[in-house]
Amino acid sequence: MNEPLTFQYAVDGDNFTSAGQASVQVKKVLRRLGLDPETIRRVSIAMYEGEINMVIHAGGGEAEVRIYEDSIEIVLRDSGPGIADIDQAMQEGFSTAPDNIRSLGFGAGMGLPNMKRYTDSMQIESTVGVGTTITMRVDL
């Protein structure tokens, strides 16, 4: 099968409490495909962190999950402020999250590092003032 199985989710930027729902949906699909628990966990963490980032920093966006026979690709696209310094953003503990978000326990500066840690590859394309697209891949 060459065509990937594709799922699209809108990540609502106005509703912080519902952030993380796309991750739950993807997890359900992966369970039905019979993937091993560890792979499912990695995908759902990467996806969850990405979703939270889009809600905190970019006012939402869209998530697309493509399932191939040998890998899972997660593409997160937003039209937010963009990331000025990607190397800096990748450092553990670096965060630009506002105080009100931090008070909820988010904004620890672990989002992007975790996404990298739990996936096999990650690319960030970002233009300040235009938006960010992150593509992650988990090999099966």
Add this chain to the structure above:
Amino acid sequence: MQEYIHSVSLDASRCTGCTTCMKFCPTEAIRVHDGCAQIDGSRCIDCGECVRHCTNNAKKAVCSEFSQIAAYKWKIALPAPSLFAQFSGLDDVDYVLQGLLDIGFDDVFEVARAAELVSAYTRRYLKTEGIKKPVISSACPVVERLVLLRFPSLRDNILPIKPPVEVAAEAARAKALREHPELSSEDVGVCFISPCAAKASYIKNQCGSYKSNVDVVLSINEVYFQLLNVMKHIDAPAVSTQAGMIGLGWASIGGETSALLSDNNISVDGIHNVNEVLEKIENGSIPPVDFVELNACPGGCVGGVLTIENPYVAKNRLKTLRRYMPVSLNAVPASESYIPDEVLAEPAEYTNNNRLGKSFGESMRLMVKIQQIRESLPGIDCGSCGAPTCRAFAEDVVRGKADINDCIIAYKDLIRQYITDKNRGERTDDRGESGST
């Protein structure tokens, strides 16, 4: 894997096919076809939500009958801590213990005693280096099955200590054989008096990696009225409780965590809340905690479907009962630091029965079809087709378990289209006739 024996069952003669239970089922295990609900045993976790919500009393939790204990020479009652919270005006648990003897048991062994030991061992376990955190309580059998079926990556987080009822059953049997050498193990009937149906399933299916020491599971409501009758006549109980506040506290949510004597724990009750928290633990999206107490029933065990009293009333009664109790009567020596082998137990093995097809490739192909059908459906999850969601319905159609025309919304559109076409056809006919005259 052997077929799982369930305690939740359906009385088809009472079922009206109303879909209420289907809507509340947390694992989408129920379908309604031909006006009657059906439970998919491979998905059911015996949580009792359907029993709780059925308006026709068609859903039942099945346990043993009282007469079954007659088969044993030496009958031991294992009252769950929640039993004591069922009685109005009770200020001393000893009356219930005496009552159990008076209705025909030869001995009573409180599960609360074992709960205090489990609490002590859990405190030890939490100090172990290298364990997976948060540690998930092993006490609720529904939660354990839910974790194994839906959150298998969290299997190793489950506390590897037997639930209190099992620890109690083992100790009670050993005590009987020690005190009565004339008895053989088969003569001893260990009878758990349970607030929930899931315990009965857990024991029948030999969940976990060991054989259960419980022989019979009776529901609280099976013994409640008998107990009421005899308790009225007790002047001074001849037995006294051998458990304290900690053990009794296990009856409601928060009891198990408060017994850990530390702060970094959370307690969650209600199966839908439990599900949500497990999702978050799996995503790593809750702040790091050491221990999570998860109870499927609202309010904890006092909210079990086999209880008599409202869970919140019962919870309040526990306060009265606990007031003048010692903290705990079952301590483990502070000089020891190990956990004895006989209380340790791994959770059951994970078996992947979530997969749609036989292989990943087949599952992918089925999923593509499901997606296609799903997109053609209205997406309002009305349940009229007999499946809880449009997605579940799409899956049923692909697996040949439902017909696409079961979707009444799609069917309505089909009929509307038919009528429109028919009307249009008639108008054309009219014009045709008028033209000819």
